[in-house]
């Protein structure tokens with residue numbers, strides 16, 4: 001196992017609230033020609049048009065609570081899950097809400113920030129913004145951050161399918177990027193999540209995130225996808241992001257539309273789980289829990 005060198009600086013800045021406020025304004029203006037994620041739709045969301053994610057201008061959320069099932073170093077975290085996503089993974093554990101941008105409750109950045117601050121005062125270590133996919137709601141996510149204490153440790157939980165434009169808006173806003181690398185090849189990504197050019201986009205985002213923040217990469221081990229998805233992900237991480245923290249998730253459950261795919265109709269077997277661990281060892285990955 002390779003131990004990553006501790007990053008020497010605190011990436012988010014003490015003027016983060018002001019920075020986030022200014023970025024939120026820019027992000028909202030960009031909805032007129034939305035290219036926040038790599039789908040690059042170019043629709044005018046301010047005028048009511050919708051792109052692949054079906055999101056409007058005002059997000060909704062389907063969960064906001066203290067959670068303890070994420071990475072040990074991040075919990076307990078106050079996690080805010082915004083409704084809607086730009087990927088459509090058939091096996092998504094929260095598929096109905098994650099894919100439906102109209103699910104849940106109206107998001108009020110001021111009220112949510114007050115809840116997050118109360119959670120911090122009660123001992124929560126971090127605040128996490130997730131979805132669905134939060135990138136599609138970047139203006140409101142940034143407005144939320146602008147209302148949070150500058151010293152709070154903030155986590156951006158993302159599918160790593162954002163655009164360069166989104167990354168520029170996110171620079172120095174979140175302390176940790178908790179990013180998925182779900183598929184090891186574009187064919188599986190297309191078949192299971194209806195997304196093209198997946199691998200290149202995710203790799204670009206991961207390299208950027210590692211250079212601009214702390215980075216934890218997650219991979220959900222899927223039955224029948226150890227060789228085609230996990231192995232190439234593991235090998236790429238070993239070669240390009242040596243020492244990066246990797247959480248290999250083994251709790252696959254055939255949720256939502258997973259049974260559309262024969263190989264995803266059952267939980268992952270212990271044989272495949274052990275094989276995946278061997279690959280991680282061969283690659284010298286820095287696995288965390």
Ligand code: SF4
Nearest residue numbers: 034037040041051053
């Ligand atoms: S966030 Fe992505 S999917 Fe949604 S409209 Fe913008 S570019 Fe399209």
